Amino acid sequence: MEYIKIFFINTALLITLAYLANLVFKHTISHASEQTKQAAWIIMAIFAGWLSSFFGYRLDDNVIFDLRYVPLIISAIAYPQPLLLILIGVSTGLLRFTFGINAAAGAGMINLSILGLICAALSPWIRRSPVSMIAKGLVVVLTVNFFNAVNIIIFGVIPFYEYVSKIMPITFPAGMALSILFALIARDFHLEHRRMLEIEQVNALLSEQTNELHKNKIILEERAKQLMLASQYKSEFLANMSHELRTPLNGIINLSELIAENDDSIDREEIQSYGSLIHRSGKDLLLLINDILDLSKVEAGKLEIVHEEVNVSELPAMLFEQFDVVAKQRGLDFTIKLEEGLPETMVSDPQRMQQILRNLLSNAFKFTHKGGVSLTVRREKRRQGAREGFWIVWEVKDTGIGIAKDKHLSIFEAFQQADGTISRQYGGTGLGLSISRDLARLIGGFITLQSQEGKGSAFSLYLPAAGQDKA
Template structure:
């Protein structure tokens, strides 16, 4: 009867230890790294075994009966790690030496060490078998209790006949029953811990989702703002486009109507003048349509460039023929310089290079009321990785209205200008710089801008040598 009392007391103590451990786990080491959790479990199991020995039943001065092997059973079921189970078994066994060094204590150390290795072997089966947790628990409980009885029979100091006939019939069934009861209680604790962990993870997941939703909301708001701006820019572009189309079309229609209805009432000089205006208006329309087509080809990825020999020395002469008269009409100084170190021939697309330079020079002349417009062609070296790379640079500089710093990136986007009022004052669709930037990239180069509002602008086209 004393065995049953002590075993029940051991179980009650273990339940108390398990409850305290459950609280510590919830509030202190739930988020700890896995090695810390395993180390904490090992220490707790050894401590629980020591508590069982401390409150065990003393058969005589040296022999103690208790359920010290119970933490080892629970560890095998809950944390089936072979090395940890060996440490727990040996640790509980060594804790028996605290209560005195004698033959019974040595037998106790040997018993728990053997049980530790037995549980380590069982842990391999526990981790691999598809059986339910209840089946695993029953087999582990029976194996450990039976092995404990065998060890006491073989290594114990109690006479074999006395142990088998008087003690074993009571302690073995009691140990099995209380082991199963404690396993059920620990299983309930474990389920509660799992639910706690799941709740914590669910909260973390919800927080992460809420944060992600907030970020997505910001992104969507930004995209909505960009769409509104794009819609506004396109509306302005269409308004500008209608104006740019209407002006030359009206000139062509009105002047051709005058010529048609003149009944030879117009002089030769008037017809020639009207014809010239019609020709210029047609050229303006063609240039506008070409810009729109080029933009659509670039956006569709279908604009091809042809790399061939480009005679750089011919560029100043060609551009001078096109822009000198326009500069004189506005009273501007127009200069083109070509550095001596610039190679006479480079490999690029002559048509596209001239198109970019015409766009840059046209803008410079358009937005410069007095002062100068210049084109300087030179060679520069820039570091690219560990080496230097050589570039030919076409610098278009003017003393015009300049561009505010916050508009430097905007003006290279399609349908956009530094100020929507500019298109009304100076004309234009806002496509020239966008097309020029895209063409420069297709040629392997790029365009840079240096400008301050009211202090002129410097556009630089870099092409690789």
């Protein structure tokens, strides 16, 4: 009966240790890496085997009967990995020497090492077999208990007849029963742990879905806001367009009507003046229509780009001739500067370059009341995205009203201006910068903006100078 008492004490100790280990696992390493969890399991299993020996039944000064192999059984079911099981078996066997170095300790070390190898041999079957976990556990319990008895018979220091007739009839069934009992209790711990993990995973998934819904809500709100703003900008655009279109159209209709009703009371000079006004109104109307057509072509991807050599010094001269008159009419300074190191020519679309620079210069003169406007052409090395190289920079700088920092991006969008009411004072459709930005992209460049409200603006058109690095 002493064997059974000690085995029950061993089982109680192992259950207590498993319960404490479960608590420690929940509150310390439950979120640790898999390697950390395995290391903790190995340490706990080896310590549990040593604890069983410490409270085992001492037949004499050297021989100890205990359930030190039970942690190995549980390890084979929980972590069926050969190296891990061999490590637990050999380490538990070596700890037997802490109770004395003798023949019985050597037999105990050999016994646990062999049991570790047997569990390692069973581990591939445990991982791959389709049978239930209960069936696998029963096979492991029976196998380990059987070979434990066989090893004691072969390597043990107890005489064969005494062990087989007096000890084994008690220890073998008791060990089997208590191993099964502990395995069932450990299985409950394992199931509880798995349920906790599933709950944590479900909570994490719900939290992730909640965050995703919150992000989607923010995105939808932002899109709704953008749609509302787009609707507002288009409404403003239509109002501005109706004004911009009506003004030249009314002028053309009224003046042409006066000429048609000429009853010789209007002299030739007055007719020429009317004709000049009709011509100017027609040009303004054509510019508006061209802006709208260009925007629609760009958005539809049907705008044709022609690459040819462009004279770098000739284009600024043409722009100077065109805008010098505007500068003198408005009492503004207009200067053009070509810095040193520029190539003579570059490859681009001259028509689109002129269109972009005309838009930028027109805006500069439109929003500048005093001071002046300048066009500077220079060569600059710059990284843009993954591309680094030399660029030809066309910088249009003015001393006008400037642009608020929070409007630096929005003014490049179609139908938008820095101020929704700005067109009432200055005119325009709000399409010029949007078209210029898209045209710059189509010819391989980009536009940057530096501006401060009340202190003027600087728009820079960057165009690639590929093949001109020797200049």
